[in-house]
Amino acid sequence: MTTETEHVEAEAGRKAGSLIYRQKLTTRLTHWLWVISLFFMLLSGLQIFMARPDLYIGQQSGFGFDNTVLSIGSVRIEGEWQGRTTLFGESFDTTGWLGLVPQGDQMARKAFPGWMTVPGNRDLATGRVVHFFFAWVLVATLLVWLVASLANRHLRDLIPTLSDLKRLPGDVADHLRLRFPHHGRYNVLQKLSYAGVLFVALPVMILTGLTMSPGVVAEAPFLLDLFGGRQTARTIHFVVMLALVLFFIVHLAMVLLAGPLNELRSIITGWYRTDTESRT
Numbered sequence: 001m002t003t004e005t006e007h008v009e010a011e012a013g014r015k016a017g018s019l020i021y022r023q024k025l026t027t028r029l030t031h032w033l034w035v036i037s038l039f040f041m042l043l044s045g046l047q048i049f050m051a052r053p054d055l056y057i058g059q060q061s062g063f064g065f066d067n068t069v070l071s072i073g074s075v076r077i078e079g080e081w082q083g084r085t086t087l088f089g090e091s092f093d094t095t096g097w098l099g100l101v102p103q104g105d106q107m108a109r110k111a112f113p114g115w116m117t118v119p120g121n122r123d124l125a126t127g128r129v130v131h132f133f134f135a136w137v138l139v140a141t142l143l144v145w146l147v148a149s150l151a152n153r154h155l156r157d158l159i160p161t162l163s164d165l166k167r168l169p170g171d172v173a174d175h176l177r178l179r180f181p182h183h184g185r186y187n188v189l190q191k192l193s194y195a196g197v198l199f200v201a202l203p204v205m206i207l208t209g210l211t212m213s214p215g216v217v218a219e220a221p222f223l224l225d226l227f228g229g230r231q232t233a234r235t236i237h238f239v240v241m242l243a244l245v246l247f248f249i250v251h252l253a254m255v256l257l258a259g260p261l262n263e264l265r266s267i268i269t270g271w272y273r274t275d276t277e278s279r280t
């Protein structure tokens with residue numbers, strides 16, 4: 001039986017936990033380089049998309065084909081311009097957000113407002129330079145992360161084991177109850193989402209990006225078959241971008257709910273406070 005003093009001491013120990021070195025230098029450096037490059041790639045990507053704000057499925061694009069899945073534009077109704085977004089044939093009035101957007105003290109007929117693109121004004125050439133520069137930063141950073149994670153065995157921290165997967169329902173229940181135990185290792189939902197980003201989303205993003213380059217497909221035509229043509233590759237590229245934005249929102253919410261100071265300390269300095277001294 002524990003005495004009251006032992007109980008109070010154990011409780012204090014549980015709250016204080018122990019400081020462990022959780023994130024290695026390469027993990028932290030590459031993480032922040034991804035954040036910077038993905039930020040610029042998103043905004044410059046929207047600038048490039050604005051040159052033709054339509055998405056298609058299939059090999060063709062143009063007026064003669066009925067394969068548009070998304071279209072952002074504007075229409076004139078009774079002399080008034082209106083922002084109009086069409087998704088799978090359903091049209092929505094998106095005035096102010098998409099198609100007809102504020103610019104200074106006027107409205108402009110363009111797909112996105114200035115705060116959503118880099119540069120803020122219409123400038124396809126600069127958008128492309130920024131996008132391709134950060135694309136190479138991202139690719140280089142992923143390669144550094146992969147080599148370092150193989151060498152320091154960090155890769156093992158991200159691959160869910162069978163016993164991890166058995167814990168999945170419990171982990172989901174913990175998250176739904178907003179309970180975030182602080183252990184030394186990632187929980188199974190973290191493993192699945194980080195592995196999904198690093199081994200699925202980002203490689204698909206890079207490969208579909210390469211499929212849009214005429215120079216690359218001239219050398220590697222199998223990419224066109226792999227992704228069902230250049231237009232479908234462009235649509236997949238866009239959908240993966242949306243999935244990454246969703247990941248970012250959930251990731252940020254988890255950091256805030258799990259204790260932002262402890263989480264930020266770990267991804268900046270490497271040091272992380274666990275709930276108990278014993279569990280790492």
Ligand code: HEM
Binds near residue numbers: 248
């Ligand atoms: C585009 C944005 C982001 C992406 C794609 C991203 C992706 C990732 C990935 C893949 C990991 C695991 C890294 C590894 O173990 O090698 C990770 C960890 C982490 N990220 Fe992010 N992240 C992003 C933005 C952010 C931001 C803005 C913050 C903070 C405000 C943040 C905080 C963290 C923390 C604290 C961890 C470690 C979690 C833990 O130790 O439990 N991330 N992130």
